[in-house]
Amino acid sequence: MKSEQVVHRFKEKGYKITPQRRAIINALLLAKQPATAGELLQELRDLFPDISLDTVYRNLKLLTDLGLLNQINVKSGETSRFEFSDCPHHHHLVCMQCGASRCLDYCAMEKGGLAAAEEHGFEVVGHVFEIYGYCPGCRGAN
Amino acid sequence: MKSEQVVHRFKEKGYKITPQRRAIINALLLAKQPATAGELLQELRDLFPDISLDTVYRNLKLLTDLGLLNQINVKSGETSRFEFSDCPHHHHLVCMQCGASRCLDYCAMEKGGLAAAEEHGFEVVGHVFEIYGYCPGCRGAN
DNA sequence: ATCGGTGCAAACCATTTGCACGTTA
DNA sequence: TAACGTGCAAATGGTTTGCACCGAT
Numbered sequence: 001m002k003s004e005q006v007v008h009r010f011k012e013k014g015y016k017i018t019p020q021r022r023a024i025i026n027a028l029l030l031a032k033q034p035a036t037a038g039e040l041l042q043e044l045r046d047l048f049p050d051i052s053l054d055t056v057y058r059n060l061k062l063l064t065d066l067g068l069l070n071q072i073n074v075k076s077g078e079t080s081r082f083e084f085s086d087c088p089h090h091h092h093l094v095c096m097q098c099g100a101s102r103c104l105d106y107c108a109m110e111k112g113g114l115a116a117a118e119e120h121g122f123e124v125v126g127h128v129f130e131i132y133g134y135c136p137g138c139r140g141a142n
Numbered sequence: 143m144k145s146e147q148v149v150h151r152f153k154e155k156g157y158k159i160t161p162q163r164r165a166i167i168n169a170l171l172l173a174k175q176p177a178t179a180g181e182l183l184q185e186l187r188d189l190f191p192d193i194s195l196d197t198v199y200r201n202l203k204l205l206t207d208l209g210l211l212n213q214i215n216v217k218s219g220e221t222s223r224f225e226f227s228d229c230p231h232h233h234h235l236v237c238m239q240c241g242a243s244r245c246l247d248y249c250a251m252e253k254g255g256l257a258a259a260e261e262h263g264f265e266v267v268g269h270v271f272e273i274y275g276y277c278p279g280c281r282g283a284n
Numbered sequence: 285a286t287c288g289g290t291g292c293a294a295a296c297c298a299t300t301t302g303c304a305c306g307t308t309a
Numbered sequence: 310t311a312a313c314g315t316g317c318a319a320a321t322g323g324t325t326t327g328c329a330c331c332g333a334t
Contacts, residue, residue: 051291053324055291057323057325102262106258116248120235122276124275127273128270130270131259133264133266135263136264158309162314192315196301196315197314
């Protein structure tokens, strides 16, 4: 997804485009892996020393509500990660040592999960599939 | 799983058995669905008006660390649910309306997820697979 | 000139922790 | 009686909200 497409979606909905918003979008687009609000704040501080964490959260929430971002929840109480949702549907490998989150082009739902859910009369809206473990760099390091 | 088995595991590990502990174990065993700390507190108050939420949390954590409970995380910031882990490995259907959590005898990992993860040199420790949507009772109610 | 967006500070909520006392083994 | 477990209160960490000002449209 390109920055301008996101900006366009914003204008379409009547939202204004601020420098902070552009910066948040760009930081997310440049991120090599799904990012946390805190990580984004760090990077954004370079350009906007005064940007606040609440602005980051507000915009992440807005982008998520617009359906542009996926929110990846790891554990209750742990921080969420965000990524653009336009990439082909996929899930993640989450490293328990370094916290890195790699994308995985395998979807559990496609392999029967959906059918299993609907057997129960459930109307499926979404799903989470996350694998925890240690990435190659961290294996055995602990 | 029976209450006495759990108690036995506790003693084995050198933990003491208190009335509160027994009550928490029983409340979890009786629960019709994975329970939250708050729900458990409510029920426990009948027997122990003075039991505190921290005691519930402490014991849920202990039981989880001993591998006796599964902790089901929904969203970051939302409360976790707990269930005994001795039932055959499975996942959940979580209703976004009423919060009910039904068990599902389908495991995404078994269908190829594990292989997909190991392709990346990842050492798999655990995984989460949760399906969100609306249960039969809540469909269309919103 | 509006009205939405921002920074700041304070509020919130689930969960955790420090401490002194009570209870189990 | 020696740990360990508990209740209480306070701390924590992620996230949200109220408010007054500022900036995009």
